[in-house]
Each structure stands twice: as C-alpha cells, then as structure tokens.
Amino acid sequence: MDWGMQNRLSRIINPKTNRCVMLAVDHGYFQGPTSGLERPGETVAPLLEYADALMLTRGVLRNTIDPGTTAPIVLRVSGGTSILKDDLSDEDISVSIEDAIRLNVAAIAISVFVGSVNEKRTLTNLSRLCDRGQKYGIPVLAVTAVGKEMARDARYLGLACRIAAELGAQVVKTYHCEDFAKVVNGCPVPVVIAGGKKIEERDALTLAYNAVSDGAVGVDMGRNIFQSRWPVAMIRSVRAIVQDGKSDAEAWEMAQSLMD
Numbered sequence: 001m002d003w004g005m006q007n008r009l010s011r012i013i014n015p016k017t018n019r020c021v022m023l024a025v026d027h028g029y030f031q032g033p034t035s036g037l038e039r040p041g042e043t044v045a046p047l048l049e050y051a052d053a054l055m056l057t058r059g060v061l062r063n064t065i066d067p068g069t070t071a072p073i074v075l076r077v078s079g080g081t082s083i084l085k086d087d088l089s090d091e092d093i094s095v096s097i098e099d100a101i102r103l104n105v106a107a108i109a110i111s112v113f114v115g116s117v118n119e120k121r122t123l124t125n126l127s128r129l130c131d132r133g134q135k136y137g138i139p140v141l142a143v144t145a146v147g148k149e150m151a152r153d154a155r156y157l158g159l160a161c162r163i164a165a166e167l168g169a170q171v172v173k174t175y176h177c178e179d180f181a182k183v184v185n186g187c188p189v190p191v192v193i194a195g196g197k198k199i200e201e202r203d204a205l206t207l208a209y210n211a212v213s214d215g216a217v218g219v220d221m222g223r224n225i226f227q228s229r230w231p232v233a234m235i236r237s238v239r240a241i242v243q244d245g246k247s248d249a250e251a252w253e254m255a256q257s258l259m260d
C-alpha cells in the first residue's frame with residue numbers, strides 16, 4: 001500500500017490500537033431529514049471529539065461542518081435513490097474524485113448491493129471507485145447494504161464483504177450477525193459494523209462489544225448514537241469499548257454515569 005493511502009487509513013483506524021470509532025451521519029442521502037439529523041452540524045458538534053472519523057455527504061460537510069475541524073472525513077460518494085423507491089439498490093457514484101480531493105477527505109465510501117437487481121452495477125461502481133482512489137491514494141470504504149429480501153447472516157454478509165475486498169475496498173462496513181467471526185475471518189481487509197436501527201442503549205453497547213470481540217476493528221455507528229437521548233454518553237461509552245478495551249458491562253456503567 002502506498003504512503004498516502006496508508007497515511008489516510010491511519011487517520012481513520014488508529015494504528016496504535018488498530019481500532020476505529022466512526023460516527024455515521026450520512027443517512028440523509030436517501031432518507032432526507034432523518035430523525036436526529038435535521039440539523040446535522042448541531043448534532044455532531046458535541047460528538048466530534050470522541051469520533052476517530054466522521055462519515056457524511058459533501059452537502060452536509062460543506063454546509064454544516066466547520067472547515068476548521070480536524071476530524072478525518074469519510075465521504076459518501078454513492079447515491080441516486082430515495083426511500084420512496086422499494087428498491088434502494090439503484091445507486092451510482094455521485095461525487096467526482098476531484099471533489100473528494102478538494103474536500104481533503106481521508107476516505108470515500110460507496111454502497112454495494114450484493115444479490116440485488118443492481119448487483120453488477122453497484123459492484124462495478126465499487127471497482128471504478130477503487131481505481132480512482134488508488135490513483136490518488138484515497139482508501140475506499142465499501143458498505144454492504146442489505147436489501148429487504150436478503151438474510152443478514154454470516155453466509156450472506158461474508159459473501160458481500162469478501163467480494164467488496166476482492167474488488168479493491170480497503171475497509172468494509174457491514175452488519176453484526178451470529179457467527180460474525182466467520183465474516184471477519186473471510187475478509188482480508190478491516191471490517192467495521194454499522195449500528196442499524198435504534199435499539200436500547202445497553203443493547204447497542206453489547207452490539208459494539210460483540211463486534212470488536214468477533215474481530216471487527218470498530219464501528220461506523222449512527223442512529224444508536226445520535227438518536228439516543230444521551231448521544232455524548234453513548235459515543236463515549238462506545239469509544240470506551242472500541243478504543244479502551246472496556247467490556248459492555250463496564251461501558252454501560254460509564255454510560256449511566258454520564259446520562260443526566
């Protein structure tokens with residue numbers, strides 16, 4: 001891996017711990033003003049100091065995030081559909097590599113929809129994006145989006161993660177599942193998990209703990225942080241698990257002490 005690529009990756013995945021807490025606030029790219037993200041700049045402001053990286057779109061970045069921020073940016077560069085469509089897989093690359101460079105991002109992110117009607121297009125989009133990232137030393141985060149008809153099991157997620165890595169992604173984001181260690185084991189690049197829909201705070205901490213225990217390098221978590229009544233307590237407690245090696249029980253104690 002060349003120096004620039006490695007350096008950018010090191011800004012996201014801490015080389016001392018080989019772990020990463022990424023805060024995901026890109027949901028509006030197909031969901032519109034997602035609950036908790038109506039004013040994304042205000043949502044992320046108190047959370048940024050606890051995040052190793054911030055994942056978002058260029059529109060939200062340009063319009064709501066202070067350019068003085070030191071947070072490494074993981075820029076979502078796929079889109080083209082909305083929740084008004086039944087099938088969300090109809091995505092293309094939505095940002096040029098020049099604009100990603102202009103925004104000084106640490107990585108670029110794209111969804112792939114393995115098993116969907118648009119499987120081939122989203123996978124070749126990933127390949128094209130990896131070529132562009134490779135040219136300029138910008139790592140690609142592949143997001144394994146799961147259609148309604150797909151099972152979120154180790155067989156499916158393992159397949160999707162492995163394909164994303166084979167096509168050139170430097171990091172893969174997926175969902176935790178039973179036998180998740182098999183997914184990680186079959187994927188030659190670092191894996192982070194999405195948090196998914198909002199669940200109880202205690203359960204979200206267990207999810208993060210199980211993911212890293214099963215070999216994930218960390219989380220790319222959104223709703224379970226910013227939709228919580230206690231977003232700062234949540235990101236700090238998730239961080240305690242991912243970066244400080246705390247158990248979910250210890251992190252839950254910490255979370256409770258931080259909840260007002």
Ligand code: R5P
Pocket residue numbers: 024025026027055143145194195196197220221222223224
């Ligand atoms: C979904 O496509 C988006 O990329 C989100 O960034 C991702 O799902 C992580 O957010 P959450 O933890 O809310 O699932």
